[in-house]
Amino acid sequence: xxxxxxxxxxxxxxxxxxxxxxxxxxxxxxxxxxxxxxxxxxxxxxxxxxxxxxxxxxxxxxxxxxxxxxxxxxxxxxxxxxxxxxxxxxxxxxxxxxxxxxxxxxxxxxxxxxxxxxxxxxxxxxxxxxxxxxxxxxxxxxxxxxxxxxxxxxxxxxxxxxxxxxxxxxxxxxxxxxxxxxxxxxxxxxxxxxxxxxxxxxxxxxxxxxxxxxxxxxxxxxxxxxxxxxxxxxxxxxxxxxxxxxxxxxxxxxxxxxxxxxxxxxxxxxxxxxxxxxxxxxxxxxxxxxxxxxxxxxxxxxxxxxxxxxxxxxxxxxxxxxxxxxxxxxxxxxxxxxxxxxxxxxxxxxxxxxxxxxxxxxxxxxxxxxxxxxxxxxxxxxxxxxxxxxxxxxxxxxxxxxxxxxxxxxxxxxxxxxxxxxxxxxxxxxxxxxxxxxxxxxxxxxx
Amino acid sequence: xxxxxxxxxxxxxxxxxxxxxxxxxxxxxxxxxxxxxxxxxxxxxxxxxxxxxxxxxxxxxxxxxxxxxxxxxxxxxxxxxxxxxxxxxxxxxxxxxxxxxxxxxxxxxxxxxxxxxxxxxxxxxxxxxxxxxxxxxxxxxxxxxxxxxxxxxxxxxxxxxxxxxxxxxxxxxxxxxxxxxxxxxxxxxxxxxxxxxxxxxxxxxxxxxxxxxxxxxxxxxxxxxxxxxxxxxxxxxxxxxxxxxxxxxxxxxxxxxxxxxxxxxxxxxxxxxxxxxxxxxxxxxxxxxxxxxxxxxxxxxxxxxxxxxxxxxxxxxxxxxxxxxxxxxxxxxxxxxxxxxxxxxxxxxxxxxxxxxxxxxxxxxxxxxxxxxxxxxxxxxxxxxxxxxxxxxxxxxxxxxxxxxxxxxxxxxxxxxxxxxxxxxxxxxxxxxxxxxxxxxxxxxxx
Numbered sequence: 033x034x035x036x037x038x039x040x041x042x043x044x045x046x047x048x049x050x051x052x053x054x055x056x057x058x059x060x061x062x063x064x065x066x067x068x069x070x071x072x073x074x075x076x077x078x079x080x081x082x083x084x085x086x087x088x089x090x091x092x093x094x095x096x097x098x099x100x101x102x103x104x105x106x107x108x109x110x111x112x113x114x115x116x117x118x119x120x121x122x123x124x125x126x127x128x129x130x131x132x133x134x135x136x137x138x139x140x141x142x143x144x145x146x147x148x149x150x151x152x153x154x155x156x157x158x159x160x161x162x163x164x165x166x167x168x169x170x171x172x173x174x175x176x177x178x179x180x181x182x183x184x185x186x187x188x189x190x191x192x193x194x195x196x197x198x199x200x201x202x203x204x205x206x207x208x209x210x211x212x213x214x215x216x217x218x219x220x221x222x223x224x225x226x227x228x229x230x231x232x233x234x235x236x237x238x239x240x241x242x243x244x245x246x247x248x249x250x251x252x253x254x255x256x257x258x259x260x261x262x263x264x265x266x267x268x269x270x271x272x273x274x275x276x277x278x279x280x281x282x283x284x285x286x287x288x289x290x291x292x293x294x295x296x297x298x299x300x301x302x303x304x305x306x307x308x309x310x311x312x313x314x315x316x317x318x319x320x321x322x323x324x325x326x327x328x329x330x331x332x333x334x335x336x337x338x339x340x341x342x343x344x345x346x347x348x349x350x351x352x353x354x355x356x357x358x359x360x361x362x363x364x365x366x367x368x369x370x371x372x373x374x375x376x377x378x379x380x381x382x383x384x385x386x387x388x389x390x391x392x393x394x395x396x397x398x399x400x401x402x403x404x405x406x407x408x409x410x411x412x413x414x415x416x417x418x419x420x421x422x423x424x425x426x427x428x429x430x431x432x433x434x435x436x437x438x439x440x441x442x443x444x445x446x447x448x449x450x451x452x453x454x455x456x457x458x459x460x461x462x463x464x465x466x467x468x469x470x471x472x473x474x475x476x477x478x479x
Numbered sequence: 480x481x482x483x484x485x486x487x488x489x490x491x492x493x494x495x496x497x498x499x500x501x502x503x504x505x506x507x508x509x510x511x512x513x514x515x516x517x518x519x520x521x522x523x524x525x526x527x528x529x530x531x532x533x534x535x536x537x538x539x540x541x542x543x544x545x546x547x548x549x550x551x552x553x554x555x556x557x558x559x560x561x562x563x564x565x566x567x568x569x570x571x572x573x574x575x576x577x578x579x580x581x582x583x584x585x586x587x588x589x590x591x592x593x594x595x596x597x598x599x600x601x602x603x604x605x606x607x608x609x610x611x612x613x614x615x616x617x618x619x620x621x622x623x624x625x626x627x628x629x630x631x632x633x634x635x636x637x638x639x640x641x642x643x644x645x646x647x648x649x650x651x652x653x654x655x656x657x658x659x660x661x662x663x664x665x666x667x668x669x670x671x672x673x674x675x676x677x678x679x680x681x682x683x684x685x686x687x688x689x690x691x692x693x694x695x696x697x698x699x700x701x702x703x704x705x706x707x708x709x710x711x712x713x714x715x716x717x718x719x720x721x722x723x724x725x726x727x728x729x730x731x732x733x734x735x736x737x738x739x740x741x742x743x744x745x746x747x748x749x750x751x752x753x754x755x756x757x758x759x760x761x762x763x764x765x766x767x768x769x770x771x772x773x774x775x776x777x778x779x780x781x782x783x784x785x786x787x788x789x790x791x792x793x794x795x796x797x798x799x800x801x802x803x804x805x806x807x808x809x810x811x812x813x814x815x816x817x818x819x820x821x822x823x824x825x826x827x828x829x830x831x832x833x834x835x836x837x838x839x840x841x842x843x844x845x846x847x848x849x850x851x852x853x854x855x856x857x858x859x860x861x862x863x864x865x866x867x868x869x870x871x872x873x874x875x876x877x878x879x880x881x882x883x884x885x886x887x888x889x890x891x892x893x894x895x896x897x898x899x900x901x902x903x904x905x906x907x908x909x910x911x912x913x914x915x916x917x918x919x920x921x922x923x924x925x926x
Contacts, residue, residue, distance in 0.1 A: 173620075173660050178743060198741050203684050204675055208743035209656035209750070213620050213844050214708055223709045225841035228651055228782065237650050239782050239840070261661055261752075262670045264922070288841070294645050296625060296655035297744020303656070304841040305708075335675065335686050393686070394672035394735070394751040395922075397660050475711070475842075 037271060037346055038133065038316040043140045046460045050143045051150050052157065055090030060453060060463020063089070066139050067311035067464075068096075068116055068124065068276065071163035083166050085116035085124065088311050088465070089143055092157040099142075099156050104149055109138035121168045121312065125256025125275040126400035129315070132275070136316050165310035167217045168278070169254060169401035174215055174306070175391060176250075176282060177207040178407035181326070181381035186410060186422040202331050205338070205382040205390040206407075210282075211303035215403065218467045222305035224444060224474040227288035241474035242285035244427060245442040248408040249355050249418035249450060251377050252280035252308050253384055256400030265392045267340045270385035273398060276312035277384075279353070279450040279467035280405045283307070286421055286441070308403070309450070309467035320459035323350040323378050337393055338386045346385070351377040351454045351464075353409060355418065359437055360445030369449060370433055375411040375418055444473045484718060484793055485580065485763040490587045493907045497590045498597050499604065502537030507900060507910020510536070513586050514758035514911075515543075515563055515571065515723065518610035530613050532563035532571065535758050535912070536590055539604040546603050551589065551596055555581035568616045568759065572703025572722040573847035576762070579722070583763050612757035614664045615725070616701060616848035621662055621753070622838060623697075623729060624654040625854035628773070628828035633857060633869040649778050652785070652829040652837040653854075657729075658750035662850065665914045669752035671891060671921040674735035688921035689732035691874060692889040695855040696802050696865035696897060698824050699727035699755050700831055703847030712839045714787045717832035720845060723759035724831075726800070726897040726914035727852045730754070733868055733888070755850070756897070756914035767906040770797040770825050784840055785833045793832070798824040798901045798911075800856060802865065806884055807892030816896060817880055822858040822865055891920045 042048070043064065049055070050063040061067070067088050073081030086093040097117030099105065105113050112131035116124035124132070142153050178184060181201070188196030200206065216222070224245055230237045256275040259265055265273060282302060289301030324347045333339060353376055358369035382390075387404055408418040417423045420441050424430060430438045442448070449468035455461040489495070490511065496502070497510040508514070514535050520528030532543040544564030546552065552560050559578035563571035571579070589600050625631060628648070635643030647653065663669070671692055677684045703722040706712055712720060729749060736748030771794045780786060800823055805816035829837075834851055855865040864870045867888050871877060877885045889895070896915035902908040 173658055175746075176743075200677075200684075200738055200741065204739050206739065206743055206746075208746050209658055211620055211656055211843060212659075213846055213849075214842075216708070223842050226711070226784075227841050230647075236779065237647075237782065239784050261663070262922075264673070285841070291647055292651050292653065293742075293744075294647065295740075295744070296623075296653055297740075297742070299622075299653075299655050300837070300841045300843065303843045332683065335684065337673075337686050390747070394674050394732070394747045395661075395670050396658060396747065396750045399660055402660075475709075 038319040040319055043136055043316065044320055044459065046458065049145050050089055051145045051147065052090045052092055052143060054092065057461045059090045060465065061088045061090050062460050062462065063140060063143055064460035065313065065317050065462040066136055067313045067317065068121060068168070069311045070120060070166040070168050072166060074162055074164050080164050083119040085118060085121060087139055088160065091160050093160050093163055095156045095158065102152065104142065104152060105138055108134035120170045120401070122170055122401040125169060125254060126258060128257040129272055132314060133316055136314065165217055165219065167215065168310065168312050171212040171215055171403050172399040172401055174210040174212040174403045175207050176210040176405035176407060177205060177382070177387050179205060179380045179382040179387065180407045180409040180418065182379055182412050183408035183410040183418055183422065186417065190426045203335065205386050207387065207391065208297045210306065210405065214303055215306045215308060217310050218307055218469065220307065221470045221472045222283065223472045225285050225288070225300070225304040226474055227285055227300050228291055229287045230291040237291060242287055243441065244286035245471060246284045246286055246420045247355065247442070247448045248282035248284055249353055249373060249375060250280040250282050250408060251351065251406040252278040253404040254278065254312050255398050255402040255404065258399045259392055259397050261397040262395040263392070264395060265389055267338060267385055267389045268342045270388035271315060273388055274315055274384055276314045277318065278312060279309040279452055279464050281307040281448060281450055281467055281469065282405055307467055307469045309465050311465045313462065313464055317462055318349055318454060320456055321350050321454040322347050325383060326379055326381060334386065338389060343383070343385055348380055348383050349377050351452050353377065354451040356449040356451065358447045359433065359443065361437060362433070362435060363447070365435065367435060372423065373415065373417050375409050375416040377409060379409050379411055380406060442471050444471050446471050485766040487766055490583055490763065491767050491906065493905065496592050497536055498592045498594065499537045499539055499590060501539065504908045506537045507912065508535045508537055509907050509909065510587060510590055511907035512760065512764050512909040513583055514760045514764065515568060515615070516758045517567060517613040517615050519613060521609055521611050527611050530566040532565060532568060534586055535607065538607050540607050540610055542603045542605065549599065551599060552585055556585035567848065569848040572616060572701060573705060575704040576719055579761060580763055583761065612664050612666065614662065615757065615759050618659040618662055618850050619846040619848055621657040621659045621850045622654050623657040623852040623854060624652060624834050626652060626827045626829040626834065627854045627856040627865065629826055629859050630855040630857040630865055630869065633864065637873045650782065652833050654834065654838065655744050657753065657852065661750055662753045662755060664757050665754055665916065667754065668917045668919050669730065670919045672732050672735070672747070672751040673921055674732055674747055675738055676734045677738040684738060689735055690888065691733035692918060693731045693733050693867045694802065694889070694895045695729035695731055696800055696820060696822060697727040697729050697855060698798065698853040699725040700851040701725065701759050702845050702849040702851065705846045706839055706844050708844040709842040710839070711842060712836055714785060714832055714836045715789045717835035718762060720835055721762055721831055723761045724765065725759060726756040726899055726911050728754040728895060728897055728914055728916065729852055754914055754916045756912050758912045760909065760911055764909055765796055765901060767903055768797050768901040769794050772830060773826055773828060781833065785836060790830070790832055795827055795830050796824050798899050800824065801898045803896040803898065805894045806880065806890065808884060809880070809882060810894070812882065814882060819870065820862065820864050822856050822863040824856060826856050826858055827853060889918050891918050893918050
């Protein structure tokens with residue numbers, strides 16, 4: 033049984049445009065993207081409207097609940113729109129690739145320039161600015177991987193200069209369980225966490241707000257359909273369980289992490305907040321941007337359960353990733369955020385398919401709506417580091433901002449924004465929207 | 480604001496008995512216990528009935544859905560029974576201690592010998608053997624702690640003979656995130672997991688069924704009501720968020736764990752299966768069995784956020800814990816399971832309240848239905864070790880079974896059963912039911 037990886041079809045044709053005027057390439061949401069999400073109308077004092085599924089097109093969102101009730105869809109596309117019209121995308125993710133592709137094709141047909149049903153569809157569009165984005169799915173479990181090999185080397189070098197990469201790294205797609213409850217959607221501020229900090233003076237630990245608050249630039253992966261407990265997903269079927277991608281910021285308290293992580297891994301250093309971008313960019317939309325995997329010549333071949341000819345041919349994905357920083361002072365002065373890093377998903381040492389197959393290789397089940405993180409995706413060069421820990425070499429080398437401020441780690445009021453785009457000659461440029469949050473002051477707590 | 484820890488009242492009076500004939504002390508489920516769970520009628524070929532909440536009394540289960548509809552309950556007890564009558568206990572856990580205590584008092588009044596409504600209640604009882612037990616709640620997140628200090632020392636001594644206990648242990652209630660999806664209720668068999676194994680010969684890892692499958696004897700903690708993201712629970716309010724306790728077996732593949740766990744902790748070595756006992760034993764039922772905490776003289780005092788006079792006075796809990804092993808050959812010969820370990824929850828270095836407070840100390844939110852594990856609870860002596868890793872000293876010292884079989888780690892067909900009881904002079908003896916599962920053979924997978 034071989035998987036049906038999404039091929040290139042009319043929905044990728046860069047010459048076709050939408051009749052939605054704002055849906056140019058620069059929007060990130062042209063006709064070739066069509067990502068799914070959950071939105072609710074902003075209603076000022078009366079609170080938000082009912083959450084429902086939507087598709088982003090240009091600066092507009094298309095209400096899938098109303099589209100499903102319109103009579104404009106039939107068959108699997110209708111079933112998919114009905115599932116996606118609900119208050120979360122879990123049921124839509126459970127349907128899998130077939131209905132999702134049918135809905136994508138139908139949406140393309142309805143939104144393309146010259147579509148017959150333009151007048152019938154137009155009333156289902158709302159300005160994106162008039163809706164609130166919500167978490168796309170109810171997350172059953174969230175697993176964070178560590179597939180950014182340059183990050184692993186950079187961080188390892190800080191702690192183990194002679195032996196930065198552990199011996200298991202090139203064999204095992206290293207991952208660990210994260211916290212699902214504290215994953216929030218872009219735009220949700222979070223408090224600087226308190227935690228136990230052990231000072232270098234060797235004294236007793238104190239309980240205080242973290243002094244080494246960091247971001248981590250990651251790719252997020254929404255899963256579905258579900259798998260069954262006790263069953264494994266072969267590498268060639270792994271992408272059948274990927275519902276789509278997003279951006280993910282795995283906020284980290286480095287001082288808490290350093291003191292707590294032995295022997296069972298990060299816990300309170302990570303689980304106070306994880307931010308995701310609101311739009312689920314589908315595997316179909318990303319089909320034009322596949323690239324060869326980054327495994328260098330001479331590295332061990334993956335064990336057979338993580339390898340196949342089809343998998344090697346399918347390769348990885350090249351999504352350009354940006355990290356932008358804006359301090360409260362910069363925002364107050366109307367200054368633009370500073371680009372502090374530019375990386376790419378092509379630096380993943382293990383593919384999304386390998387993450388899925390490894391995760392289920394022991395029989396662990398995945399559920400529709402589960403979320404994976406890639407781990408921090410740093411590029412090899414100095415301009416592509418995915419965390420402040422790497423940029424400031426463990427906090428020893430502060431960097432300056434254009435307004436004269438400096439940073440080693442994040443200060444209260446700082447906003448970190450992740451952005452991404454996939455582009456290629458002969459293909460449209462598609463975006464992910466923003467993954468952003470502002471650091472709020474810690475609650476006052478005595479130690 | 481101080482918490483209202485459950486006190487002793489008429490529901491604990493050991494002289495009072497239930498009119499349910501099987502509800503003697505030996506049953507584990509006398510009138511003084513009254514644990515909650517989710518059951519569904521067994522219906523042979525036609526499948527199971529609809530899941531609903533129930534209370535265990537002796538060898539019977541009392542249907543809370545039917546009781547709630549009977550008109551026998553009022554006020555908070557009725558609200559609690561209505562919530563607990565649903566297909567999961569999440570809404571019941573969300574209600575918190577007040578309604579739970581009201582329902583406990585009402586159930587005691589209905590089930591005590593001489594109760595006026597015996598004839599009205601009797602039809603809501605069903606033999607426990609005629610129902611299937613289901614998972615008590617839909618688990619949002621599962622966190623496993625490491626509060627069994629003797630286990631931490633024993634395991635540390637295998638890997639670091641000179642320095643068994645890491646420097647953070649007596650300061651930080653160490654924990655990490657587990658996998659919620661693969662938590663199953665007692666009686667659910669699971670497959671021996673495949674995984675990457677690194678042989679001591681130093682060659683390349685292979686992908687094969689684990690050869691070092693182990694159990695871990697743990698206490699489980701069901702949480703509720705929920706807390707809010709960004710808020711912390713003070714130590715004196717922590718027990719207000721405990722809905723009840725169960726037994727938990729954190730099955731572990733030691734060879735997979737040894738190879739994968741650096742630097743982010745256990746992952747596939749643990750997430751293939753976690754088994755819990757079906758009944759949620761309430762804090763109220765456990766009120767008579769509090770004991771002083773085990774923190775030895777000379778150890779550092781907990782940091783202030785983990786300490787209070789009330790917390791020190793409340794202490795820990797003394798629940799006797801047993802591990803029993805039965806091989807397929809023993810069961811086929813009709814031989815009784817072998818008691819391989821007897822320990823107690825009094826060996827927890829950190830209390831349940833400290834686990835809850837630490838978990839939320841960075842603002843991480845807890846949701847009703849979340850599950851905590853205590854970590855392996857070994858007693859100091861050789862007869863009280865909570866894992867085969869400890870019993871066989873890392874697999875180097877096999878032990879014999881009465882029928883001549885030997886074990887270092889678990890073989891296919893082995894069944895591990897956890898049992899527990901709380902007892903004290905002048906109080907009833909209450910049980911937890913069984914936490915049991917049988918190891919099934921691995922699926923055949925090439926490496």
